[in-house]
Amino acid sequence: MGQIVVLDQNMINMIAAGEVIERPASVVKELMENSIDAGATKITVSIEDGGRKLMSVSDNGCGMDAEDLAKAFEPHTTSKIKTSKDLHNISTLGFRGEALASIASVAQIKAVSRAKESAGANCVEIDCGNKINTSPASADLGTTIQVRDLFYKLPARRKFLRTANTEMEHITEQFKRISLAKKNLDMTLIHNNREVYRLSGKESFRQRIAELFSSEISENLIDTESDEKGIHIFALLGTPNISKTNNKFQYVFLNGRFIRDKFISHAIKEAYRGILEPDRFPIAFLFIQMPYEDYDVNVHPTKIEVRFYNANLIHSQILGCLREKLLGTELNIHAKLPTTAHTSFDPSTQLGAGPAPFGSEPQGQRQDGKYGLRAGHRSQTITDAMAEFFRRHKPIQTQQQTGSAIMDYYSRQQTADKQTTDTQAYSPAQIGSLETKFLQIHDSYIVEQTDDGFIIIDQHALHERILYEKLSNRIRNSKLESQRLLIPESLEITDAEADAIKKNAELIDKLGIELVPFGPRVYAIQAFPTLLAGAEAIDFARDLIDLLTDKGVGLDPDRLLDEILNMAACKAAIKAGQRLSDSEITQLLADRQRIECAGRCPHGRPTTIKFSLSDLEKQFKRT
Numbered sequence: 001m002g003q004i005v006v007l008d009q010n011m012i013n014m015i016a017a018g019e020v021i022e023r024p025a026s027v028v029k030e031l032m033e034n035s036i037d038a039g040a041t042k043i044t045v046s047i048e049d050g051g052r053k054l055m056s057v058s059d060n061g062c063g064m065d066a067e068d069l070a071k072a073f074e075p076h077t078t079s080k081i082k083t084s085k086d087l088h089n090i091s092t093l094g095f096r097g098e099a100l101a102s103i104a105s106v107a108q109i110k111a112v113s114r115a116k117e118s119a120g121a122n123c124v125e126i127d128c129g130n131k132i133n134t135s136p137a138s139a140d141l142g143t144t145i146q147v148r149d150l151f152y153k154l155p156a157r158r159k160f161l162r163t164a165n166t167e168m169e170h171i172t173e174q175f176k177r178i179s180l181a182k183k184n185l186d187m188t189l190i191h192n193n194r195e196v197y198r199l200s201g202k203e204s205f206r207q208r209i210a211e212l213f214s215s216e217i218s219e220n221l222i223d224t225e226s227d228e229k230g231i232h233i234f235a236l237l238g239t240p241n242i243s244k245t246n247n248k249f250q251y252v253f254l255n256g257r258f259i260r261d262k263f264i265s266h267a268i269k270e271a272y273r274g275i276l277e278p279d280r281f282p283i284a285f286l287f288i289q290m291p292y293e294d295y296d297v298n299v300h301p302t303k304i305e306v307r308f309y310n311a312n313l314i315h316s317q318i319l320g321c322l323r324e325k326l327l328g329t330e331l332n333i334h335a336k337l338p339t340t341a342h343t344s345f346d347p348s349t350q351l352g353a354g355p356a357p358f359g360s361e362p363q364g365q366r367q368d369g370k371y372g373l374r375a376g377h378r379s380q381t382i383t384d385a386m387a388e389f390f391r392r393h394k395p396i397q398t399q400q401q402t403g404s405a406i407m408d409y410y411s412r413q414q415t416a417d418k419q420t421t422d423t424q425a426y427s428p429a430q431i432g433s434l435e436t437k438f439l440q441i442h443d444s445y446i447v448e449q450t451d452d453g454f455i456i457i458d459q460h461a462l463h464e465r466i467l468y469e470k471l472s473n474r475i476r477n478s479k480l481e482s483q484r485l486l487i488p489e490s491l492e493i494t495d496a497e498a499d500a501i502k503k504n505a506e507l508i509d510k511l512g513i514e515l516v517p518f519g520p521r522v523y524a525i526q527a528f529p530t531l532l533a534g535a536e537a538i539d540f541a542r543d544l545i546d547l548l549t550d551k552g553v554g555l556d557p558d559r560l561l562d563e564i565l566n567m568a569a570c571k572a573a574i575k576a577g578q579r580l581s582d583s584e585i586t587q588l589l590a591d592r593q594r595i596e597c598a599g600r601c602p603h604g605r606p607t608t609i610k611f612s613l614s615d616l617e618k619q620f621k622r623t
């Protein structure tokens with residue numbers, strides 16, 4: 001006896017519903033998308049008990065006549081596509097014709113709709129797939145669909161619904177996505193009779209973002225646009241100081257549809273490389289417009305994923321557009337001062353709460369030159385630095401440096417700099433004529449007076465950025481200038497490492513390193529790049545070989561070179577804890593003016609924190 005039976009249509013729908021209707025938020029998404037496809041300019045979403053009790057979506061769209069209203073809840077019914085050809089050119093949000101049927105199979109529905117040309121409205125009621133009533137009704141043009149008691153006949157699925165607050169969070173997220181994608185629409189979200197959002201179609205993107213998220217976010221966005229190769233991109237990019245620990249705040253829209261795409265996420269991450277710490281995620285709103293036939297949306301039941309026919313092109317267009325803007329923008333961090341001002345200022349106490357006694361070493365500093373200036377430490381470190389700044393209190397002198405010997409390091413730099421015109425080194429006489437007020441504190445930070453306040457610079461991070469820029473400029477044009485070592489330095493090498501050296505001979509040569517076999521499993525460094533004079537040759541070569549042998553394998557050549565330059569800059573840069581002469585500081589500050597992206601070290605940590613006079617005046621209650 002055969003075991004296999006054909007399921008009845010209601011069962012089929014219930015099973016299909018599992019694909020699109022996961023939770024209340026999925027219902028809200030599908031209903032809102034239908035309203036948009038119906039040409040609505042105003043949508044009101046009203047929720048009770050996190051959607052567990054009721055979800056109602058009203059619109060002023062084209063509506064449905066009695067015949068269509070009856071059909072809409074049947075499986076595989078749609079007005080949006082007719083033949084398979086239409087699948088290649090989908091301009092609507094929906095097209096699969098299953099959402100209403102799926103929703104109707106797992107809840108109680110009441111739908112009222114009135115089409116433009118109809119004399120009156122009609123109402124249909126469905127209870128878990130069974131039509132119970134169709135009748136004339138009275139209503140304005142448009143559609144209202146109410147969904148009650150989701151999954152009430154499916155206890156197993158009902159049990160998986162979370163608390164009203166959690167479900168409401170998911171609904172709110174769907175609402176946010178759609179209202180960002182369609183910013184010209186009036187949209188309202190109500191929960192338990194309380195208005196959560198009332199958005200007007202007249203507001204700007206920034207206003208909408210401020211209402212949906214916060215004004216802090218909307219005020220820290222940089223906008224950019226590009227229109228090339230058939231792809232139009234408009235982006236609002238969060239500055240590094242509002243970055244997040246996950247990528248939930250990356251909103252990508254393709255022709256008005258919210259999507260998640262790994263190529264695009266990667267392009268965003270790459271665009272922020274060196275601008276943001278590697279474990280942070282930028283906030284970004286990306287609106288992409290391109291021909292519908294250049295991608296397929298028919299790959300995922302909830303249509304959140306698409307397949308691009310030319311994913312590389314999308315990736316490179318986005319990366320190019322974002323990166324160019326980010327590199328061309330000054331992204332210094334503005335200091336956040338404590339909100340409660342101290343009424344009396346006692347210079348012997350710290351300017352903010354924190355465990356470190358006054359004048360102690362700054363938190364997180366390591367002698368290896370890496371400075372642990374991360375989100376959590378940031379305000380602590382700023383207050384430390386500020387407190388120290390005021391404690392010393394001696395007026396910041398105008399540094400008049402006339403002809404003192406420039407330290408070893410900078411004279412070597414000058415030799416290297418003479419070769420090219422991309423950077424300029426200052427002679428002692430020139431330095432003497434520069435009027436800059438600065439001070440080195442804790443042998444790690446430079447405090448410099450600016451026109452409207454002062455800045456604190458992390459000397460290692462800034463120098464790292466400067467070296468990185470110099471190295472990449474030079475190497476782009478030619479090979480790095482090198483100096484022969486008086487006594488070659490030798491290092492032991494495994495066979496695998498020797499292979500990696502041979503394979504990358506050209507690259508090593510371009511770096512200005514002469515690395516030659518010097519006996520069995522021994523190589524000697526005979527020449528070393530002048531620009532890296534601050535690094536130990538042997539130490540650098542060791543790390544370079546490690547990189548070429550394992551981590552760098554499989555990286556494309558550009559990326560590999562970038563990794564190497566990052567490492568080189570870090571190793572050769574001035575360290576935290578290193579006392580600098582006035583002329584070195586002057587040189588550092590002058591270099592800072594000339595390079596791109598001076599606000600961030602190549603790893604993305606900030607190099608500079610700004611304090612404005614108005615911040616100070618507020619803190620000291622002078623205004």
Ligand SMILES: Nc1ncnc2c1ncn2[C@@H]1O[C@H](COP(=O)(O)OP(=O)(O)O)[C@@H](O)[C@H]1O
Nearest residue numbers: 034038072078079094095096097098099100143
């Ligand atoms: N709010 C609405 N206003 C007008 N027509 C609607 C609305 N909601 C649904 N419809 C009609 O019902 C059809 C079925 O909807 P749905 O099951 O979501 O499938 P799809 O959106 O994929 O076409 C739609 O194609 C549309 O014609």
Ligand SMILES: [Mg+2]
Nearest residue numbers: 030034094099
């Ligand atoms: Mg639909």
